[in-house]
């Protein structure tokens with residue numbers, strides 16, 4: 001089977017021996033396609049992934065061999081995520097499921113950018129889902145990334161009528177905006193790249209340039225009765241985005257950190273204190289968030305059409321390069 005492996009600063013297509021069940025409970029799936037996640041890009045760009053690693057986790061796949069006590073059977077088209085929390089440890093009991101050691105240890109093998117993958121019985125039981133007809137492989141591949149957004153939104157504890165601002169309108173920012181809209185909140189967006197602002201507006205997200213921060217914060221004040229927004233979602237990977245958040249969040253509001261930034265700068269201590277702000281992170285989804293994500297996608301409440309650019313597995317390097325250079329929003333690697 002073909003796999004895409006990391007070697008230094010390249011991604012090489014390698015033929016390796018087919019993965020088989022080999023006595024394990026679970027399923028061997030033929031990967032139909034796999035979304036390219038921002039976290040894959042970070043692992044590649046910052047050389048976090050070791051040589052030989054197969055990245056990718058946003059898979060849509062067809063079961064070709066199975067030994068399982070679940071309802072799944074050969075021929076089923078499924079989606080799955082890659083990590084599963086134990087549900088019992090100190091992290092899990094506090095709702096920090098993505099910090100759970102078991103969560104971090106579990107994975108699909110060898111990784112999504114592969115013609116075949118082993119999906120364990122634990123995955124089948126907890127996070128895999130049968131995909132109904134009528135939704136495309138590309139659309140349902142947003143199962144895991146949308147789950148990430150839903151968890152972030154839940155962590156902000158918004159109430160009906162609340163207003164959110166998305167700082168950074170890349171694919172995950174647009175997805176976050178779509179999810180917030182679907183859940184009934186008012187959403188604004190900002191970015192520095194004009195094409196992104198245009199696309200967001202086309203999708204029905206009121207988006208503005210934040211290049212002139214004073215002008216932009218005046219717009220937000222005007223739209224929010226001078227309060228500022230209840231929650232700011234930081235989907236931008238730029239250090240400067242922090243200034244945007246502090247300037248637009250209302251007193252007592254929340255700033256949800258959803259991306260790393262190059263200089264790893266902090267939020268100003270005194271603003272957090274005097275404005276009673278909450279700055280919090282959200283990383284990866286829980287099984288409950290994935291359930292909600294599946295529901296939103298399969299009922300069409302969140303629209304992810306036209307967000308992806310498709311690349312064949314042999315061209316995966318191009319998909320990484322085009323994502324890094326902001327040429328495209330979201331790459332989907334078509335495999336099977």
Ligand SMILES: [Zn+2]
Pocket residue numbers: 037038039057058144145
């Ligand atoms: Zn992902």
Ligand SMILES: [Zn+2]
Pocket residue numbers: 085086087088089090091092097100101102103
């Ligand atoms: Zn746990």
